[in-house]
Amino acid sequence: MISETKTYQTIVIGAGSGGMTVAIGLAGLGRRVAMIEGKFIGGDCTNVGCVPSKTLIHLVNDRDVELPSQSVLVEVQTKRNQLRDRETVEVEHMENLDLIWGKARFLAPKRLEVTQPDGSLLELSADNIVIATGSRPRHMDIAGLPTERMLTNESLFEIEDAPRHLVIVGSGVIAMEMAFAFRKLGSQVSVITRGGRVMSSAISEAAEALHTALTERDIAVYYNAKPQSYDEATNTLHILTNGVPATIEGADRVLLAVGRVRNIDTLNLEQAGVAFDDKDGIKIDSYGQTNVPGIYAIGDVTPTSHFTHSANAQGRRVVQKIAFPFLPASSPEPFYPSATFSDPEVARVGLTPEQIAERYHPKMVKRLRVELSALDRGYTDGVTTGFIIVDAVRLTGRILAVTIVGPRASEILSFFTLAITEKISLYKIYRLVYPYPTFSGGIQKVADAFMRETLPNLKAEILNYIRYRFVAPPRQSGQKAGARLPQA
Amino acid sequence: MISETKTYQTIVIGAGSGGMTVAIGLAGLGRRVAMIEGKFIGGDCTNVGCVPSKTLIHLVNDRDVELPSQSVLVEVQTKRNQLRDRETVEVEHMENLDLIWGKARFLAPKRLEVTQPDGSLLELSADNIVIATGSRPRHMDIAGLPTERMLTNESLFEIEDAPRHLVIVGSGVIAMEMAFAFRKLGSQVSVITRGGRVMSSAISEAAEALHTALTERDIAVYYNAKPQSYDEATNTLHILTNGVPATIEGADRVLLAVGRVRNIDTLNLEQAGVAFDDKDGIKIDSYGQTNVPGIYAIGDVTPTSHFTHSANAQGRRVVQKIAFPFLPASSPEPFYPSATFSDPEVARVGLTPEQIAERYHPKMVKRLRVELSALDRGYTDGVTTGFIIVDAVRLTGRILAVTIVGPRASEILSFFTLAITEKISLYKIYRLVYPYPTFSGGIQKVADAFMRETLPNLKAEILNYIRYRFVAPPRQSGQKAGARLPQA
Numbered sequence: 001m002i003s004e005t006k007t008y009q010t011i012v013i014g015a016g017s018g019g020m021t022v023a024i025g026l027a028g029l030g031r032r033v034a035m036i037e038g039k040f041i042g043g044d045c046t047n048v049g050c051v052p053s054k055t056l057i058h059l060v061n062d063r064d065v066e067l068p069s070q071s072v073l074v075e076v077q078t079k080r081n082q083l084r085d086r087e088t089v090e091v092e093h094m095e096n097l098d099l100i101w102g103k104a105r106f107l108a109p110k111r112l113e114v115t116q117p118d119g120s121l122l123e124l125s126a127d128n129i130v131i132a133t134g135s136r137p138r139h140m141d142i143a144g145l146p147t148e149r150m151l152t153n154e155s156l157f158e159i160e161d162a163p164r165h166l167v168i169v170g171s172g173v174i175a176m177e178m179a180f181a182f183r184k185l186g187s188q189v190s191v192i193t194r195g196g197r198v199m200s201s202a203i204s205e206a207a208e209a210l211h212t213a214l215t216e217r218d219i220a221v222y223y224n225a226k227p228q229s230y231d232e233a234t235n236t237l238h239i240l241t242n243g244v245p246a247t248i249e250g251a252d253r254v255l256l257a258v259g260r261v262r263n264i265d266t267l268n269l270e271q272a273g274v275a276f277d278d279k280d281g282i283k284i285d286s287y288g289q290t291n292v293p294g295i296y297a298i299g300d301v302t303p304t305s306h307f308t309h310s311a312n313a314q315g316r317r318v319v320q321k322i323a324f325p326f327l328p329a330s331s332p333e334p335f336y337p338s339a340t341f342s343d344p345e346v347a348r349v350g351l352t353p354e355q356i357a358e359r360y361h362p363k364m365v366k367r368l369r370v371e372l373s374a375l376d377r378g379y380t381d382g383v384t385t386g387f388i389i390v391d392a393v394r395l396t397g398r399i400l401a402v403t404i405v406g407p408r409a410s411e412i413l414s415f416f417t418l419a420i421t422e423k424i425s426l427y428k429i430y431r432l433v434y435p436y437p438t439f440s441g442g443i444q445k446v447a448d449a450f451m452r453e454t455l456p457n458l459k460a461e462i463l464n465y466i467r468y469r470f471v472a473p474p475r476q477s478g479q480k481a482g483a484r485l486p487q488a
Numbered sequence: 489m490i491s492e493t494k495t496y497q498t499i500v501i502g503a504g505s506g507g508m509t510v511a512i513g514l515a516g517l518g519r520r521v522a523m524i525e526g527k528f529i530g531g532d533c534t535n536v537g538c539v540p541s542k543t544l545i546h547l548v549n550d551r552d553v554e555l556p557s558q559s560v561l562v563e564v565q566t567k568r569n570q571l572r573d574r575e576t577v578e579v580e581h582m583e584n585l586d587l588i589w590g591k592a593r594f595l596a597p598k599r600l601e602v603t604q605p606d607g608s609l610l611e612l613s614a615d616n617i618v619i620a621t622g623s624r625p626r627h628m629d630i631a632g633l634p635t636e637r638m639l640t641n642e643s644l645f646e647i648e649d650a651p652r653h654l655v656i657v658g659s660g661v662i663a664m665e666m667a668f669a670f671r672k673l674g675s676q677v678s679v680i681t682r683g684g685r686v687m688s689s690a691i692s693e694a695a696e697a698l699h700t701a702l703t704e705r706d707i708a709v710y711y712n713a714k715p716q717s718y719d720e721a722t723n724t725l726h727i728l729t730n731g732v733p734a735t736i737e738g739a740d741r742v743l744l745a746v747g748r749v750r751n752i753d754t755l756n757l758e759q760a761g762v763a764f765d766d767k768d769g770i771k772i773d774s775y776g777q778t779n780v781p782g783i784y785a786i787g788d789v790t791p792t793s794h795f796t797h798s799a800n801a802q803g804r805r806v807v808q809k810i811a812f813p814f815l816p817a818s819s820p821e822p823f824y825p826s827a828t829f830s831d832p833e834v835a836r837v838g839l840t841p842e843q844i845a846e847r848y849h850p851k852m853v854k855r856l857r858v859e860l861s862a863l864d865r866g867y868t869d870g871v872t873t874g875f876i877i878v879d880a881v882r883l884t885g886r887i888l889a890v891t892i893v894g895p896r897a898s899e900i901l902s903f904f905t906l907a908i909t910e911k912i913s914l915y916k917i918y919r920l921v922y923p924y925p926t927f928s929g930g931i932q933k934v935a936d937a938f939m940r941e942t943l944p945n946l947k948a949e950i951l952n953y954i955r956y957r958f959v960a961p962p963r964q965s966g967q968k969a970g971a972r973l974p975q976a
Binding site: 017045050051054055058062065079083307308309310312313334335336337338339347376377379380381382408410411412413414415417418419421422424428429431432433434435436437438439440441443 | 505533538539542543546550567571795796797798800801822823824825826827835864865867868869870896898899900901902903905906907909910912916917919920921922923924925926927928929931
């Protein structure tokens with residue numbers, strides 16, 4: 001039974017970081033906005049993602065904090081709850097913004113029905129609807145594993161005692177961050193991953209560095225592995241690794257970090273005519289516009305990278321598009337960096353290896369690699385694992401992609417986001433002065449290496465450039481479709 | 489008595505970071521080089537500066553290292569000695585490079601006399617002579633203070649027990665870094681400084697932040713203060729602070745960090761006709777050339793900033809000039825960043841406040857300030873002190889100067905060195921995506937603030953720009969001469 005109908009300029013579905021960016025941004029500009037949320041203000045980031053995980057990572061790393069593991073976990077919850085409360089109050093008191101608790105589904109392209117917590121229905125309509133419902137952890141059945149021993153990122157930060165032995169299934173961002181954090185908290189940690197390496201989204205050199213670091217911390221990694229069953233009596237997880245059965249003893253908690261499922265199944269997208277598919281989610285243009293005029297999508301429901309900063313950046317572009325529709329659509333889609341707060345950190349920006357292979361003949365691309373251990377800062381800080389890897393166009397020194405593995409990689413990365421976006425070549429980067437002794441001083445060594453490999457062979461480099469400049473790259477096997485590549 | 493005469497393409501006086509950069513660079517390019525050193529390979533940086541201090545700072549910060557304070561100090565020495573030995577072997581085995589131990593003085597513009605350790609004399613001549621003799625700590629007499637209780641950066645890393653109470657005289661880079669490091673090592677620390685603030689070379693906001701941080705760590709700071717006398721029987725240092733006598737009890741060590749003296753007094757520069765003065769040292773152009781053709785100077789003996797990376801950068805430019813004299817002299821002098829590894833770190837790049845005041849009418853400049861505590865990373869990491877301050881030209885968004893105070897400031901800074909050098913405005917910086925949650929994410933908030941303060945007042949901003957663009961800034965009282973300002 002429909003109790004009420006309300007009309008807005010914009011309705012945002014989902015109060016995560018992306019949705020909040022749009023709702024607060026448009027309300028601040030005087031637009032009448034509704035934001036619909038089924039669970040928590042702040043979404044995954046505030047509640048079960050970045051904020052609790054980075055608080056935990058900080059607490060286990062900072063020498064100024066010396067807390068027993070239980071207090072650390074309580075402190076993580078306290079800080080998380082404080083931020084959630086603050087954000088909730090902010091949203092509730094924001095002018096022009098109605099916060100509506102409930103679950104939304106499309107009735108028509110510009111009309112939604114919301115099922116409220118008390119079961120009553122609400123009908124809303126708007127000129128613009130922004131889908132920002134995010135994603136949830138993918139589940140997996142493990143025979144014999146009781147629910148209370150199984151964790152995902154949604155329940156991980158509710159536990160109040162560090163596991164004695166935490167088994168992590170998966171090897172992506174969440175898996176890597178939590179493996180190091182819980183190890184430092186005192187838990188024994190084992191990682192089991194389906195593939196032959198960790199972090200399949202990063203270059204293989206990053207996976208090798210992480211493998212080294214995991215091993216150095218006595219974190220067991222099982223490759224080509226999957227869980228089979230769990231024996232509650234003995235806390236034993238039975239797995240297959242490389243086709244061979246193995247057992248992980250004393251495993252009192254199992255964290256599933258095996259990917260994400262987009263929250264689009266209950267939205268009734270078909271009713272609105274919004275195009276999506278199982279692989280990429282909701283299809284959008286560079287301004288977050290779906291195929292249906294006035295319907296936008298941002299964050300995890302789209303094919304763009306699944307990071308808070310990506311959702312925010314998309315949200316900012318949607319605000320621009322809705323608030324200033326006649327602004328020139330000149331600005332191309334930005335480069336979305338990625339950062340994993342493992343130890344060492346892994347940070348990346350630019351084209352993927354597949355994108356480079358699609359666009360450039362291999363003879364056009366040079367890989368430059370500087371080890372952090374070769375830097376004086378690496379020496380003083382005892383850093384043995386880590387590097388800066390830059391893929392650049394030969395001769396021109398144009399940067400295509402960067403991966404940094406090491407301490408503060410996430411903070412150093414934006415230098416390269418700026419260089420790639422503004423097309424600043426390694427010749428110009430060579431001329432800068434970097435503070436000593438820093439890890440970012442390695443940027444200079446990357447530019448030095450480029451100069452050293454280019455200048456003495458200038459004639460050959462020019463001939464190579466002329467020869468391969470317009471030669472199509474050889475077709476890759478298993479090449480991805482590349483429908484929404486960022487611009488080079 | 490002269491035993492031998494040798495001729496080189498280039499002679500480098502001093503084997504510190506600057507001198508090594510030139511000697512190894514030119515020898516690597518096949519030039520015949522001599523490097524003269526009176527003490528240690530690696531200079532201050534390796535032996536009594538960056539390397540031992542950053543090793544110490546790392547050891548007292550990293551939670552993975554849990555050593556008693558004595559072991560920390562021994563480890564600092566061990567790592568320092570290993571690096572010194574490695575660098576010495578490298579230099580000794582370098583082709584085309586003669587390492588000559590001794591003290592050099594000019595006999596003529598292209599001729600040097602070296603007094604060797606055994607007292608014998610050596611005469612050397614070369615087409616190019618590079619003065620890279622660095623600096624030494626300024627001394628100060630404190631009545632009653634025995635030599636063994638007085639430290640400078642040259643003796644600090646020889647001690648094997650943490651002082652019970654370390655008094656630091658001075659409040660520059662060395663003073664601030666060591667205050668936090670020894671406090672964390674367990675010493676009581678007191679700082680006494682001549683002026684009304686710490687770190688006179690930084691903007692006052694940085695001094696305020698450091699004051700807060702020092703106080704939070706129970707480091708006493710005495711302003712407008714100077715040491716008067718020391719009473720050995722009671723380990724009491726008597727000082728005057730704001731004209732009032734005070735005592736610092738139990739002060740078993742006093743570290744003098746009251747500035748540097750250039751090592752140019754025994755070089756016999758007058759004989760070579762090299763121009764210098766007491767205030768700025770040896771006068772050079774942007775390629776390190778002195779007034780005498782073929783004589784260069786780099787590093788601490790010049791007026792350029794006294795950092796290892798500055799000496800290195802100058803050294804690289806001297807190598808270019810000597811090895812490729814016909815290269816166009818197009819490249820302007822780079823911006824020299826500075827970094828202090830206190831806790832919080834302080835990092836700066838761009839024009840000084842005096843330079844901005846000389847070149848821009850106050851109405852043309854906007855100051856943007858973002859608190860790190862307002863960032864989500866600041867929240868998760870419990871950061872209460874720290875900021876990014878950007879001085880930019882109004883309307884155009886061109887960046888003039890940046891100071892960052894906070895964790896990893898030294899690593900974030902190079903983003904701005906690139907932006908300032910390549911004249912990338914805040915409008916372009918606004919469009920980038922920054923990894924979340926990071927401190928460098930604060931860069932986005934700086935750009936947001938600029939947009940928020942500029943776009944809604946565009947008409948007024950344009951009028952202001954037109955009005956003040958060519959208005960000379962009012963004359964500052966106590967303005968510096970500005971003979972060697974970096975380009976804006």
